[in-house]
Amino acid sequence: IVSPVDDILNSDIDGDSGGKEATKIEKMLMGFHNTMTISHPEPLLNIVFRDYRSNDDTYIDLIDKEHFFTSEDFEQADHHFHGFFDEYGQFKGNIRIYHEKNFEHIVNWSGNSFNLTSCGPFEINLAYVQGDKKHSIMANEDYARVTSKSDKFGGLYIYKDNIRILPYGDSDYDYLEIEKRRSKHAGTAFFSYRRMFGVISLSQKDNFRLKEKAGREGFIEDQAYKNLRDILKNFFIQLAADFFRDDMKAGPKAEVWATKRNELLSSHRALEKREKQARVKKIKFETALNSFFENNGSGLIEQDINSILINGEQKFNNVYSIKNPDIASQKIIDIESQIRDEINIYKRSVLVPAPRGFIIRGELKEDYNTYLKAMTELETRCFQPAIDRIDKLVERAINDYQIKISKRKRLEQAVDFISVEAKKINIEKRKSTQQVVLDINKRVKELTSELMIDLDNQIRIVKDKFKHISVENESDLDLVTKRNELAAEITAVSERNTNVLDAVIRQLEGIYWEKDENNNYITSEQITDALGEELEVLRDRIHADVELSQLGLAVSIIHHEFNSTVRSIRTSLRDLKAWSEINEDLDGVYNNIKVNFEHLDGYLNLFTPLNRRLQRKKEEINLLEIKSFLIDLFKNRMDRHEISFKHTNGYSKGKLYGFRSSFYPVFVNVIDNAIYWLNESNIGNKTIRLHADDSGAVYISNNGSEIDARDRERIFSLGFSRKQNGRGMGLHISNEALEKIGYKLSLDEPRDGSTVTFKISMVEE
Structure with missing residues (x-):
């Protein structure tokens, strides 16, 4: 154990509180051994650096292995470069671009006039992550994790017999001048030092001329070190030119990177555009749902319907002043149609259309399901009674004014009204559908035309190159090579066009529908x-x-x-x-x-009944045994929060049949939730009451916070919770555990004196 003797050591350990930059201690000690490459050698030592910041034996592990690059990080990177530099400084190895294409590649170095180098042969194994997420194939989480590490520890590390040589690899020590080349915006400056992580593997046997300085702060900068550095500088310059250019000077191997990068960028832009559109639609959808719940919860919808009926009733009353019975009868029919129309229009105004262009999930899906149920209840409780009320108003007007109205005429007018409304809605949808078809047709025609123009232009460009080719001075081999080059330019555009059109065809073929046996369409x-x-x-x-x-x-x-x-x-x-x-x-x-x-x-x-035993068996469980277990578990909390725990006579006589390890956790979870919400409610007489009926169902009630109508179903959904920092797992898992043994957990109507009642009952077959 080392205790700091200088305040500067504390500063080196703590570093910047922002956390983006590695501390000096981390830079010095991280990566002591190579643990990042696939099949890396076994570490010689297990390095630990613990910072005890108090006297209670708690500490922070400053060089936790997970904070540094792992083999998984290395494998997930966009590009990989692995090979060997021979004793002449020539590289031969494998280059993998975007996990799609492997190239056996050679990089020549002429800096030593092809003589033996002083540094000796060595191995390189490097991973590289694209600087922009739009150009990376990595998943979002993986990209964020790896780039946060590379911001701190990115670089090319040098190991000699699997022991790191400082300061190489330190993100602040750019010994290969990679960032310097980037700042000059040179065409060959693709690499960023902080986006690479990998190793140079040396050995005392092959690289004995590379001597460390006395203070172990790097190699002595002699001829051997100069050779090593120049070889690596040339390597990165040549790699950038061979694989990572998209201009006219790009080599044939660079096409893989350029094509894939452009494909990723196009996909990202398309996804970004789609997400933006979906986000707007989702916000509009959420706003409509919230508005509905607010209006429904406040009773505004029923009030508005009632206002329509009151106004309609007033209009019926005004018919009395009409002396002509024929005119009066027609007026009554017109008023009836008008009121029905007003109710129908209002009903459409509170409807929330099904979501289009985005998938609803989680809480939003639960909200929509709750909305559908609320609309069904409104139909039963509000809209249908309003229609019935109109019929009664008409009958009353007929009786009061002693007017004869043909029932056939009323029925005919009602059907005409419904028919007109139905046609109006369907005509609007037909127009929208036809417009979409026209738009798609126009876009597909424009796309095919644009692709054909591109192909035609490429053919013209290739043919234009003929004038620069001297056939007489070329050998047969050169002509074959030239023919392949020219053909490749045309083929590349042709294949791109084919792939795009194939994708469009697949999308169009994916538009289909079927009619099921109930005359419903499935799309x-x-x-x-x-x-x-x-x-x-x-x-x-x-x-x-x-x-x-x-x-x-x-x-x-x-x-x-x-x-x-x-x-x-x-x-x-x-x-x-x-x-x-x-x-x-x-x-x-x-x-x-x-x-x-x-x-x-x-x-x-208390763990005993919750353990998953190898030899568990079904048994008859007295409900009072469960209550005794709950008292043992929760007595202190209930006493602390002044909660009464009661049961009825029905409960004391009740029994359950099954596994204790299935039932006990359910009771524990429901009671734990009840205690939490009772404590949140701040009521005076807090009570949890257990009850059972003759059918074998068990009820757990409390008089705490009520459950919102929108939450009645989704409280059983995985991940949903109204608790602060709640996981939203308890009720979902409890219900699943019960379903496996033929029971279910549901929210019942609150019993007398309670605001919340959960019910455990057998599943009806």
Whole structure:
């Protein structure tokens, strides 16, 4: 353990609080061995640097392995360069561009006139990440993780017999002048020092002329070091020219990078444009949903419908002043149609159209499902009664004014009204559909025309090159090569056009629909949305399962280790008891330790029914046993928050049949949630009440915060929680656990004296 003797050491350790730059200590100690390349040699030492910032034995591991580049990071990078420089400084190795194309490549170096170098042969293994995410094939999370590391530790490290030579690799020590070349905007300056990470592997046997300085701050800058540096400078300049140019001077191998980069950029722009459009549509959709919930929650919708009916009733009353019975009867029919029309228009105004152009998921999907249910309830509670009310108003007007109106005429006018409305809506949609078809047709024609013009221009350019070719002075081999070069230029444009048109054809062929047996149409959009939604659910589930498996493993380890410790403490307590019997001064100490230990031991025993046993069996479980378990677990919290825990006579007689390890966690989760929300509600008489009925269903009620109508279904969705820092897993997992044994957890209508009631019941077959 080293304690700082100079304040400067603390500064070197802590560094910049911003965290983007590595501290001096990190730069010095990170990458002590090569651990980044695939199949790297086994580290000679396990280097640890712990910063104890307090006296409680807690520390920060400053050179955690995960903070530095890993083999996974190395493999995920966009480009890879691996090979050997021979004793003449000539490189021969493999270049992999975008994980798509491997090139066996040679880089010549003439700086030593092809004589033996002083530095000797060595190996290079380098990964490179594109500076712009738009040009990278890496996933967003991987790109963010690797570039954050490269900002701190990016560079080309030098290892001699797998021991790092300082300061090479330090992001501030650009010994190959890579950034200097970039600042000059030279055509060959593709590389950035902070976007590369890799190793130069030296050995004492082959590179003994490379001597370190006395202070171990790098190599002595003699001829051997000069050769090494010049070889590497030439290597990066030549690589940039051979593989990473997109101008007229670009070599044939650069086409892979340029084509893929442009493809990635085009895809990114298209995705960005689509996401922007989807974002606008999503905001509009969310606004409409929120407006609906606000109006529905405040009762405004029912008030507006009622206002329409009141105004309509007033209009019916005015018919009394019309003396001509024929005119009066027609007026009543007209008023009826007008009121129905007003209600229909208002109903359409509160409708939220199904989302188009984006996939709804998570809370937004739950909100939309809640909206659909609310609309169904409004139809039953508000809109349909309003229509019935119109019929009653008409009947009353007929009876009051003693006017005869043909029922056939009323029916005919009602059907005409519905027909006109239906046609109006469908005509609008037909126009929109036809316009979309015309737009797509126009765009496809423009695209095909543009592609053909590009191909025609390329053919003209190639033919124009004929005038610069001297056939008489060329050998047969040169003519074949030239023919292939010219043909390749035309073929490249032709293949690009073909790929684009194939993609368009696939998109157009993907537009289809089918009519099912119920005369409903199923479209490709519905299938795509369903698949997208399923994919998102599966992704969320994978993350949750990984997190839960890690949590379960941790609990299992804690339980196992704690059991061993408890046995040891029990033995020590027995020994202490013997001493306390002969020493009264120890008696108080013994009793205090014993009481606290028994309390701790009780918590350990609570794990027992929750453990997943290898030999578990179904059994009849008395509900009072479950309550006793819950009291043992939550008594202190309930006492602290002044919560009453009660049960009914029905509960005391009730039983469940199944696995304890399936039922107990469900009760624990629901009670834990109840305690949390009771404490948040700040009411006076906080109560949790258990009940069971004759059907075998169990009810868990509390009088805390009510559950919003929008949340009634989604509280069981994975990841949804209204708790601060809540994971949103408990109720979802509880419900799934019960479903596996033929039960379900649901939200029931609140029982008397309660605001929330959960119900555990058997699934009806």
